[in-house]
Amino acid sequence: MSVFERYLTLWVALCIIIGIALGHLFPAAFHMVGAAEIAKVNIPVAILIWLMIIPMLLKIDFSAMRQVGQHWRGISVTLFVNWAVKPFSMALLGWLFIGWLFRPYLPQDQIDSYIAGLIILAAAPCTAMVFVWSNLIKGEPHFTLSQVALNDAIMVIAFAPIVGLLLGLSAITVPWNTLIFSVVLYIIFPVIIAQLIRHSLLSKNDGQSLNKLLKALQPLSLVALLATLVLLFGFQGEQIIAQPLIIAMLAVPILIQVYFNSGLAYILNRMSGEQHCIAGPSAMIGASNFFELAVAAAISLFGFSSGAALATVVGVLVEVPVMLSVVWIVNRSKGWYEQGNNQTKTGDI
Numbered sequence: 001m002s003v004f005e006r007y008l009t010l011w012v013a014l015c016i017i018i019g020i021a022l023g024h025l026f027p028a029a030f031h032m033v034g035a036a037e038i039a040k041v042n043i044p045v046a047i048l049i050w051l052m053i054i055p056m057l058l059k060i061d062f063s064a065m066r067q068v069g070q071h072w073r074g075i076s077v078t079l080f081v082n083w084a085v086k087p088f089s090m091a092l093l094g095w096l097f098i099g100w101l102f103r104p105y106l107p108q109d110q111i112d113s114y115i116a117g118l119i120i121l122a123a124a125p126c127t128a129m130v131f132v133w134s135n136l137i138k139g140e141p142h143f144t145l146s147q148v149a150l151n152d153a154i155m156v157i158a159f160a161p162i163v164g165l166l167l168g169l170s171a172i173t174v175p176w177n178t179l180i181f182s183v184v185l186y187i188i189f190p191v192i193i194a195q196l197i198r199h200s201l202l203s204k205n206d207g208q209s210l211n212k213l214l215k216a217l218q219p220l221s222l223v224a225l226l227a228t229l230v231l232l233f234g235f236q237g238e239q240i241i242a243q244p245l246i247i248a249m250l251a252v253p254i255l256i257q258v259y260f261n262s263g264l265a266y267i268l269n270r271m272s273g274e275q276h277c278i279a280g281p282s283a284m285i286g287a288s289n290f291f292e293l294a295v296a297a298a299i300s301l302f303g304f305s306s307g308a309a310l311a312t313v314v315g316v317l318v319e320v321p322v323m324l325s326v327v328w329i330v331n332r333s334k335g336w337y338e339q340g341n342n343q344t345k346t347g348d349i
Contacts, residue, residue: 008320012313015226019233020240030234034304041185042299045231049186049296051224055217056127056292057194058210062153064146071143074278077268078147081286082125083158086261090122091115091166093253099170102249110307112172117298117311118253119166123159124297125151126288129319130281133288136327139281147285155290156187163297175301182300186293225316228295232313235304250314255322262287262326266337276337280330288323291315 023030036043094115103111127148134144160183167174201210233240240246265286269279294312302308 009317011226012229012317015229016233019230020237023234023237033231045228045299048224048228050190052221052292053186053190054194055214055221057190058198058214060149060152061145062149062195064149071278073272073274074143074269074282075147077265077272078282078285081261081265082151085264087119087123087162087166089260090257091119091170093257094118097253106246113302113307114250114311115170116167116172116302117308120163120297120308121289121291121294121312121315122257123162124155124290124293125285127152127290129288130285133284133323133327134281137280137330138277140277143278144281159183159187178301182297186296229313232304232309236310247314250311251318254315254318258287258322270337276334279337283330287326289315291319
């Protein structure tokens with residue numbers, strides 16, 4: 001992991017402090033940024049989001065989807081958890097904790113928005129950080145690449161319907177035009193642009209040009225992420241100061257869903273007799289989120305100062321420490337996993 005990735009939680013915490021301070025000292029500047037919109041798209045944020053997302057999508061080789069049949073059991077488990085379980089389990093946890101248990105302690109006008117942010121966060125499977133988690137657990141790299149490529153392809157089609165369905169079930173008004181436009185702006189266009197750039201660079205040599213570009217873009221991508229977080233907390237500052245426990249309450253359903261979905265994927269792979277090097281990254285992909293996309297979608301749908309935007313940012317805050325704990329559990333349980341795996345294979349024989 002890079003220094004930035006290892007200490008992501010620290011950087012987010014600093015962004016909270018800096019954003020709140022700047023929002024308090026220079027409110028007019030933040031309102032000016034918030035007003036810089038064309039067709040309900042905030043131009044500064046759109047630029048920052050593209051700078052975050054495109055470098056990550058440059059790493060994705062969609063031709064890897066040809067390999068999905070090699071590990072069909074692990075692929076099937078991950079797809080089931082990512083698309084049939086995770087968004088719905090997060091919606092249920094959101095209703096339980098934010099809509100009921102914590103409701104008396106939260107701003108009443110933001111309850112639905114917080115739940116919406118949690119749903120958006122869970123509906124976007126992780127793209128970039130998964131490669132880090134997979135490497136830390138010695139996961140099968142071809143499985144990880146093919147699974148991420150397949151998830152990204154599915155996300156183009158499934159993200160908007162799933163988010164729209166769950167928001168509707170939560171009695172939250174679904175701005176369908178904005179939702180579909182967000183998918184086009186923050187998923188389809190970046191995927192097309194990234195793949196065109198990737199294909200162009202790879203056609204010139206064996207990947208050296210692509211690697212050079214990724215190294216050049218990586219710092220810019222990280223700066224864009226931090227700048228977006230500062231803007232978000234600049235708009236959220238007054239609400240957070242008034243109720244500082246909001247972040248902790250939003251973190252509860254996120255933490256539960258990470259451990260639940262990673263554990264579910266891990267156990268289902270073990271029951272199916274899949275290898276540990278497949279089950280590990282399957283658990284990581286089943287639990288982590290594409291928080292950059294989630295932040296962008298939440299801002300587009302509900303605005304900078306919304307509870308939805310804050311909920312997705314809490315996902316960024318807890319991402320690294322929680323996923324590192326899942327990595328530790330997967331590595332420490334390898335003996336237990338392989339013992340059960342061998343028993344499953346013996347039973348099949």
